[in-house]
Amino acid sequence: MKFRGKIAESACMRQFANIIVTLARLSKLCVVRFTKDFIYFIIVEENVTVGKPMVWSVLEQTHFFNEYSMTGVSEDQNEIYLEFETDVMAKSLSSLRVSHGAKSVKMKLTNKKSPCLTFEIQLSELSHSRFCVHDIPVSVIPRKEWTALQEPVVPNYDVSIQLPGLKLIRTVAERMKSLSSHIVLLANHEGALILKVETPEATVSTHFKNLIMENSGGDEENTEEFFSARIDIRKFVQFLTSEQVNPSKVVCNIVDDKMVAMFLINEDIIMHYFLPAVAA
Template structure:
């Protein structure tokens, strides 16, 4: 197995670091799936009702890497699965925060018989460029376990809405956490969305109206809409802490943020930019 990639544009390097920062706040472990066309970031430590990963990220390598080469497990299975700690990667790669980063190289290496993702950060100095090298230990996921990281399948969706500004939602959810541990999210196909927190002392709700409805086109959305008479609203109660963690992805400045509700079952959030798609699967909770 071999992997080597190079980023030369500063905005790509900073965005990659922002992605690592976001997933570090969501899960303790992550699997990086490397294919010829894409890099996937898969988090499965959270159990959920749809089975499989709780977070599914897709990065189009052509929009990030100037050079990208991979030799997978076999020619027939030209992929590599690597498990790593997002928090450790985020804390190690602090040099990527420098506004003067000139380039970033990633490669799969072995240090003292331990597989690593090695990052070479090209930084300027007074005389010449200097190279800052970071080795992040990883575990190679054997092919017999790959089926555990297949793309999740979402049940038919009752309500699909474009979310308001994620920064506004995140501030609201952070305040709600003082009041309770869960939030009931209700959506209607007329473009309205409400978030309600209940406790023994108080009931607090926020309402959004006139939200855009995503245009569903065949084979272009990772979900299907449930059709039929009387299907115009849906509600699901989810864990506030987990929802707040997912909303940390607002730092990626998404072009679209979509919420799909499967009534009394699951909240599916999709964050989309021109080169990245992040899907979050948040199951209903039985907490009060």
């Protein structure tokens, strides 16, 4: 297995680092999958016997890398799967998030007593070049475990609606988090979205109207009908910190009483975040 790449555009370096920081807020561990054309970041649902991808992020390598080459485990399975600690990588790439902090970054798979993703960062200096090297320990995922890390099957949604600004939604959800460990998301085909928490003492809800609708597989004849799912509010708030990736839009998809799937879309990245419904 071999991998090496180089990012030389400051905006791309900053965006790549922001993606890693976002992933670090969602989970301690992440799997990176390298293919010829794409890089995938995959977070598996925690504390379950058979995990399913909770986060599925896709980066088109040509958007980020000026140089990119990889050789997978075999000719017919030309892919590499590595697991890493997200906070370690996020801290190592902090200089990429600062304007004029780095001129370029080289990324390669190395073996320094154990497998590592090595980042060679050329820092911005007025008089001379200075390099900073970070070795991020990784675990190689064996092929027999790849099947659990495939793209989740996307169901037909009952309703699909664009969220308003993530900062606004996060402000509301943060306040609701102090009241309950779960939140109910409701939406209909008229562009209405409701965030609701219920306690023995009170029911608190925030309403949004005239939001943009996306195509979905639901029955759109009864446009006033609401579809809903009750989910973990902590995980929902974690996703709402993704505004630093600067998405062009964030779509909330609801499968009634079963799932909320949120798609963060940017010209550089698509991030899918799956949250199963929780029984009341």
